[in-house]
Amino acid sequence: MNRSVMDRIIDTIEAIAALFVGLVAADIFLAVFLRRFFSVQIPDSYDFGRMLLGILIFWGIAATSYRGGHITVDLVWASASRRWKRVIDVFATLVLLFVVTVQTYTLFDKVRATYQDNVLTYDLGLPTWPFFAVAWIGDVSAVVLIAIRTYRLIFHPEDLHPEGAPAR
Amino acid sequence: MAQDRPVDLKISIWLPPAHPLVPSTKEWAADIEKQSGGTIKSAIFPSEQLGKAFDHYDMARDGIADITYVNPGYQPGRFPIIAVGQIPFTFADAKKGTAALDAWYRKLAATEMKDTHFCLAFILDPGTYHGRKKVTVPEDIKGMKIRPAQSTLGQMVTMLGGTNVQASAPEARDVLERGVADGIFFPWGSMFLFGLDKVTKYHMDVPLFSAVFTYSMNKAKYDAMSPAQKKVIDDHCTTEWAVKLTSPWHDFEESGLPKMKAAAGHEVYPLTPDQLKQWKASVEPLQKAWAEAVRKTGADPDALYKDFQASVAKYQAGF
Amino acid sequence: MSPDGVALLGFLVLFALMLLRVPVGMAMGLVGVSGYAYLSGGAPSLKLVGQTSMRTVTDYQFGVIPMFLLMGAFVSNSGVSRELFRAANTFVGHRRGGLGLATIVSCGAFAAISGSSVATAATFSTVAYPEMRRYGYPQSFSTGVIAAGGTLGAMLPPSTVLAVYGLITQQDIGKLFMAGILPGLLAMTMYMATIALICRVRPDFLPIVKKASWADRVEGLRDVWAPIVLFLFVIGGLYGGFFTPTEAGGVGAAGAFLLGLARRRLGRAEIRASLLQATRTAAAVFTVLIGALLFGYFLTITQVPQKVTEFLTGLGIGAYGVLALIMLMYLVLGCLMDAMAMIILTVPIIFPVVTTLGFDPVWFGVIIVMTVELGLIHPPVGMNVFVIKSVVQDVTFSSIFKGVLPFIATDILRLVVLIVFPIIALWLPSRM
Ligand code: NA
Ligand code: NA
Numbered sequence: 001m002n003r004s005v006m007d008r009i010i011d012t013i014e015a016i017a018a019l020f021v022g023l024v025a026a027d028i029f030l031a032v033f034l035r036r037f038f039s040v041q042i043p044d045s046y047d048f049g050r051m052l053l054g055i056l057i058f059w060g061i062a063a064t065s066y067r068g069g070h071i072t073v074d075l076v077w078a079s080a081s082r083r084w085k086r087v088i089d090v091f092a093t094l095v096l097l098f099v100v101t102v103q104t105y106t107l108f109d110k111v112r113a114t115y116q117d118n119v120l121t122y123d124l125g126l127p128t129w130p131f132f133a134v135a136w137i138g139d140v141s142a143v144v145l146i147a148i149r150t151y152r153l154i155f156h157p158e159d160l161h162p163e164g165a166p167a168r
Numbered sequence: 169m170a171q172d173r174p175v176d177l178k179i180s181i182w183l184p185p186a187h188p189l190v191p192s193t194k195e196w197a198a199d200i201e202k203q204s205g206g207t208i209k210s211a212i213f214p215s216e217q218l219g220k221a222f223d224h225y226d227m228a229r230d231g232i233a234d235i236t237y238v239n240p241g242y243q244p245g246r247f248p249i250i251a252v253g254q255i256p257f258t259f260a261d262a263k264k265g266t267a268a269l270d271a272w273y274r275k276l277a278a279t280e281m282k283d284t285h286f287c288l289a290f291i292l293d294p295g296t297y298h299g300r301k302k303v304t305v306p307e308d309i310k311g312m313k314i315r316p317a318q319s320t321l322g323q324m325v326t327m328l329g330g331t332n333v334q335a336s337a338p339e340a341r342d343v344l345e346r347g348v349a350d351g352i353f354f355p356w357g358s359m360f361l362f363g364l365d366k367v368t369k370y371h372m373d374v375p376l377f378s379a380v381f382t383y384s385m386n387k388a389k390y391d392a393m394s395p396a397q398k399k400v401i402d403d404h405c406t407t408e409w410a411v412k413l414t415s416p417w418h419d420f421e422e423s424g425l426p427k428m429k430a431a432a433g434h435e436v437y438p439l440t441p442d443q444l445k446q447w448k449a450s451v452e453p454l455q456k457a458w459a460e461a462v463r464k465t466g467a468d469p470d471a472l473y474k475d476f477q478a479s480v481a482k483y484q485a486g487f
Numbered sequence: 488m489s490p491d492g493v494a495l496l497g498f499l500v501l502f503a504l505m506l507l508r509v510p511v512g513m514a515m516g517l518v519g520v521s522g523y524a525y526l527s528g529g530a531p532s533l534k535l536v537g538q539t540s541m542r543t544v545t546d547y548q549f550g551v552i553p554m555f556l557l558m559g560a561f562v563s564n565s566g567v568s569r570e571l572f573r574a575a576n577t578f579v580g581h582r583r584g585g586l587g588l589a590t591i592v593s594c595g596a597f598a599a600i601s602g603s604s605v606a607t608a609a610t611f612s613t614v615a616y617p618e619m620r621r622y623g624y625p626q627s628f629s630t631g632v633i634a635a636g637g638t639l640g641a642m643l644p645p646s647t648v649l650a651v652y653g654l655i656t657q658q659d660i661g662k663l664f665m666a667g668i669l670p671g672l673l674a675m676t677m678y679m680a681t682i683a684l685i686c687r688v689r690p691d692f693l694p695i696v697k698k699a700s701w702a703d704r705v706e707g708l709r710d711v712w713a714p715i716v717l718f719l720f721v722i723g724g725l726y727g728g729f730f731t732p733t734e735a736g737g738v739g740a741a742g743a744f745l746l747g748l749a750r751r752r753l754g755r756a757e758i759r760a761s762l763l764q765a766t767r768t769a770a771a772v773f774t775v776l777i778g779a780l781l782f783g784y785f786l787t788i789t790q791v792p793q794k795v796t797e798f799l800t801g802l803g804i805g806a807y808g809v810l811a812l813i814m815l816m817y818l819v820l821g822c823l824m825d826a827m828a829m830i831i832l833t834v835p836i837i838f839p840v841v842t843t844l845g846f847d848p849v850w851f852g853v854i855i856v857m858t859v860e861l862g863l864i865h866p867p868v869g870m871n872v873f874v875i876k877s878v879v880q881d882v883t884f885s886s887i888f889k890g891v892l893p894f895i896a897t898d899i900l901r902l903v904v905l906i907v908f909p910i911i912a913l914w915l916p917s918r919m
Contacts, residue, residue, distance in 0.1 A: 039311070040331075041331035117243070119245060120246075121244075122334060123322070123332060125244065
């Protein structure tokens with residue numbers, strides 16, 4: 001995979017996550033507004049809100065993992081030499097890759113169970129599994145991005161974006 | 169029995185430790201330990217310490233806990249058969265209703281809850297409408313925002329032209345206080361436990377609805393026990409135990425009605441026979457919806473319903 | 488191995504992984520699940536991962552976190568921090584130590600929109616620090632005052648750490664937010680008093696800035712009315728019972744967005760940046776929340792929390808002795824990790840102790856956040872200090888700590904005041 005393709009993947013995943021945070025805010029705002037001023041309840045706004053939240057978080061974890069934006073303890077790392085910094089980074093990223101891969105596997109199981117058990121939304125009785133599936137794809141993206149991060153960290157550390165900076 | 173392998177059971181009940189079901193489950197578990205000659209020991213985990221209320225069926229299925237307290241109605245669509253107990257105006261008495269539900273569902277659990285070992289089923293002490301506005305006939309629900317206790321009541325609210333407000337029991341006071349909801353369906357004793365008496369005024373004195381629960385067990389855990397140990401579990405997973413185990417809770421809920429009647433600033437009003445007739449007529453579509461959902465699973469709803477009614481009649485649990 | 492042994496080993500591995508910079512949430516999840524698997528079998532523990540992850544991210548109440556993060560991001564990307572500082576400066580800048588006072592006031596105002604102390608410290612390192620230096624304020628005082636002012640971010644509502652505390656302990660987040668207001672205002676007052684005191688002791692330490700005209704003051708206020716109105720609307724709505732906390736966050740985010748658009752402060756780039764910031768931080772927080780739950784389930788089956796409670800309450804040093812011990816532990820942990828990680832890691836173990844001892848859970852939430860924040864600025868290391876150092880490159884750690892020392896003294900005094908008078912935290916929530 002060449003560099004610009006990777007960068008485009010990362011940008012797209014981040015943009016999708018960002019879109020969902022906006023959707024959750026819009027859902028909550030609309031629900032409150034309609035309830036307060038028109039005494040109207042959007043059917044399933046509660047279930048939609050929480051399922052959109054799930055999607056946003058998993059897609060966000062993808063972005064955060066790639067950026068190295070997780071909450072970490074930097075005490076040892078900060079006082080390590082350049083060389084050791086890299087060793088620590090590679091180790092931490094490999095652990096991250098392992099954990100998120102396991103999580104993604106178990107979440108697939110969860111999505112499948114939601115489908116098989118016919119879990120429905122409260123008001124409209126819509127199946128919930130498609131929402132869970134979209135959230136799960138976010139976690140798959142996380143695995144992909146962490147793999148890219150690990151690859152770059154080991155072989156092309158110069159390509160890695162600094163924390164918090166945009167991809168380009 | 170001394171040669172039986174020791175077994176440790178993790179019992180998960182998502183209620184707080186002070187809830188009447190927790191101490192009575194402790195007694196139940198202590199009796200299991202005694203009858204098994206000390207080979208089946210239990211630890212009880214209240215307050216969602218091992219997982220959220222919604223996940224308790226899956227927790228038993230997956231072995232995260234060994235016995236769990238399940239509200240099948242938390243996941244609409246997943247357990248359509250037992251949901252019959254959620255149809256309003258089904259049960260008038262908690263103890264008799266528990267016996268009727270358990271005796272009937274016992275043989276059906278093997279299909280509907282096939283990935284767990286069924287222990288027992290019970291119902292909620294029938295609760296009713298409480299709110300800031302007075303509700304006497306079904307039409308009164310129109311335009312109201314109501315927190316239902318279970319999903320079938322939610323369907324009823326929608327059907328009658330009201331809107332549902334979703335909130336957990338601890339959040340319920342908040343949503344009533346903030347005007348997010350105008351009314352609530354709730355059992356009597358818990359009204360005081362959750363401070364809901366502070367935010368409601370009108371209470372319809374009728375056993376309007378109930379809810380269903382099970383104690384479900386991890387299959388592998390049960391299968392791995394010795395025959396003697398299995399028998400001890402079987403002897404504690406009976407209709408009699410279902411009633412005995414839940415009686416303290418039912419008594420607690422029941423005591424809320426006289427308490428509310430005596431409380432100042434509260435109006436507890438009965439329904440006239442005509443009003444009751446209107447209510448019963450208005451919920452008939454819910455029974456049809458139940459039958460439809462059951463039919464989709466391939467079961468015969470008419471036969472099941474007839475059998476269920478027979479059980480309710482046998483235990484004199486209905487109206 | 489006995490459950491106690493497994494728990495102890497779990498803690499050791501957890502700390503090793505965290506020191507090797509494995510994200511805190513991932514480390515807790517990994518150790519928690521491995522320990523659970525050892526004690527309860529592999530298959531259930533894997534199910535636990537999927538179930539816990541999905542349940543946590545789709546919990547409506549947890550939505551409060553991304554929503555308040557989004558509100559903060561929209562407001563700060565509308566360029567409000569600089570204006571807040573300028574407005575505060577027109578009112579107090581001409582007094583001795585005036586730029587320091589202005590920093591505290593504007594940190595407090597910014598804290599009323601932002602939920603994080605680190606974000607507040609980082610923001611004012613870029614906004615207030617250059618101004619103070621321009622007028623000849625010493626480097627150590629300038630960075631010290633920002634480190635202290637930053638802690639207001641977690642104290643005054645909205646507060647991400649207080650929200651997380653509420654989610655873990657199932658306390659009302661609205662009440663917790665209200666409980667933070669008076670202690671936060673007390674902190675501001677005491678910080679300002681500290682600056683005044685420094686100026687009295689060393690009159691020539693801090694130079695004086697020209698007094699602003701009333702025209703300048705009105706102009707300054709015109710720039711900042713919008714975020715102030717938004718704050719009053721959101722927190723007032725929460726206090727008055729118009730919204731639940733999650734709704735308050737959603738309404739606040741939408742309000743910040745609409746205000747930013749109306750005032751032409753939010754272009755495409757700012758909107759995008761705000762959405763991304765909120766998403767990234769929320770994802771980081773949820774990762775820790777999921778990890779903490781998994782670690783918590785592991786601890787539950789080892790029964791460690793009960794044993795810790797029994798041990799601490801059996802020490803015979805009284806409720807306040809145990810409280811002091813707990814606070815000491817937080818100060819030590821403050822050298823290692825940030826506020827969120829500390830709260831999430833320890834509250835499941837400490838909370839049962841605190842309730843057993845009969846302390847008010849809302850009050851304890853305020854106390855614990857104050858203690859944790861103190862851990863972020865006290866020597867030898869602390870998170871806020873790291874953040875300031877990363878922005879102000881040429882300052883040394885010891886110089887920042889020297890500057891922050893007087894404020895640490897006031898923080899300790901304030902803790903004592905709040906322990907003696909819990910009513911300061913509990914009065915507002917009791918009126919809700
Ligand atoms: Na704040
Ligand atoms: Na520290």
